[in-house]
Amino acid sequence: MKAVLCKQHGLPETLVVEEVPELVPGPKQVVISVKACGVNFPDTLIIQNLYQFKPPLPFSPGGECSGVIKAVGDGVSHLQPGQPVLAFTGWGGFAEEVIAPVKNVIPLPPGLDMSVAAAFMMTYGTSYHALKDRAQLQEGETLLVLGAAGGVGLAAIELGKKMGARVIAAASTAEKLAVCKAHGADEIVNYESEDLRECIKALTDGKGADVIYDPVGGKYAEPALRSIGWKGRYLVVGFAAGEIPKIPLNLALLKGCAIMGVFWGDFCVREPQVNMANGMQLFQWLMSGELKPHISATYPLEKASEALRALMERKVSGKVVLVTGQ
16 A cells, blocks of 8 residues: 655655555554545644654654544454544554554544545644633634634634634735635734734724634734733644744733643543543534535645645645545
């Protein structure tokens, strides 16, 4: 079978596509014939050895994939060959086959498109956990989303509206902001050409945002925090800009606000029952058409490096997905 391999740590261009042996499941594992794999920001980090998880070389990136079960290992009774599933693997998904432990495999609702399935849970799961469990976003509050046209950003817009918030979307281009508007943003701010802090002040009549969702970091973090309202909640989701900001902690004191970390992957392990309930709610909204994942492009496995490069250069709106053609 074909796989995208990271044989040395580096940028996307160092990846290679090779034929590797077919996989055999161990106890409480399944082998999945991959149909689609979401491309996520952690994939750009793991190939550079910059992520929390550091698999031994060689490995395939790709932590979120959909497909059909090919084989099951000993001790697996609730999953069957031929069953469509979604799997969270950490890595390994950029391939025609992947092994996954059964605890990380979710049966898919009938009729769900494989590309949509592979683009859904990581971004929406992260954003729902952030807004519901961490910020406890309330109806009528104002939510500011930075990097709003990215995968988690668009998910945060849709979920924020679903939860009754007024949503302000901030992004870097008019094209990206148009996507944010199409996904329900009430107000938009171009933080490359406008003063973010002054815009938020004007849009909130000086009150500030109740919740700030930040997957970007970098130069936008401090002006965003300075625009937060009294007892606001600042959600630290990631650092897509590349720079981890150094925040003056006196701002938290002056604003009476909370700075909250959001690590969905660890939450899934530590609080599986809450995560399962969140996932069931998200799939219900997806299947009823209330959530609409935005896939801006699909790539074949052979062009995985191009997909990762587009993500690193912040040229992606929503999600991009690798498809195997199987």
